[in-house]
Amino acid sequence: MNILRENRDDLSSTTLHMQTRGVEETVMLGNRIGALLQPSDVIALIGQLGAGKTHLVKGIAEGVGIKDRSVVTSPSYILMNHYRGKLPIYHFDAYRLESPEEMYDIDCMEFFWGDGVSVIEWADKIMECLPDEHINITMETINNTTRDILISYSGERHKDFMKGLRVMLSA
Numbered sequence: 001m002n003i004l005r006e007n008r009d010d011l012s013s014t015t016l017h018m019q020t021r022g023v024e025e026t027v028m029l030g031n032r033i034g035a036l037l038q039p040s041d042v043i044a045l046i047g048q049l050g051a052g053k054t055h056l057v058k059g060i061a062e063g064v065g066i067k068d069r070s071v072v073t074s075p076s077y078i079l080m081n082h083y084r085g086k087l088p089i090y091h092f093d094a095y096r097l098e099s100p101e102e103m104y105d106i107d108c109m110e111f112f113w114g115d116g117v118s119v120i121e122w123a124d125k126i127m128e129c130l131p132d133e134h135i136n137i138t139m140e141t142i143n144n145t146t147r148d149i150l151i152s153y154s155g156e157r158h159k160d161f162m163k164g165l166r167v168m169l170s171a
Contacts, residue, residue, distance in 0.1 A: 015152040026052045027059035034063020036164045044123030047139035053121045088116030095122040103129045133157040
């Protein structure tokens with residue numbers, strides 16, 4: 001993994017720009033993210049088809065204690081998968097939703113404010129449903145193996161998360 005365009009020592013920045021090369025690096029990044037998550041954290045994943053969103057979620061699942069990442073699959077046709085680790089993960093996929101109201105119809109707020117972590121693929125389709133304080137991860141395909149990733153957050157809640165992630169990635 002390669003951190004880009006920033007002073008690596010700046011632990012106070014609200015954004016982190018990096019690249020992963022290959023599926024395993026993307027999963028490893030997810031693992032590090034998952035290790036830092038707390039109950040009621042919400043992650044908005046944004047990126048085109050094939051950007052690696054589900055691979056990142058596989059790593060997040062490992063980071064919260066799910067032993068077998070193969071249980072993590074894209075919930076495109078069922079809207080949400082639930083995985084049990086030291087924290088539950090509620091893995092949403094908004095790709096097929098026609099409107100944010102459909103997200104409200106499944107009582108998304110109950111999950112967002114619950115005891116687990118909510119990760120939403122295609123979150124750009126339902127941004128108005130998300131809590132004000134959440135983590136944004138935007139993924140872009142550079143070539144067959146390289147992904148450009150921008151991680152940011154809003155609000156004070158995730159300041160320690162970002163500092164911890166920077167420390168983990170620079171070690």
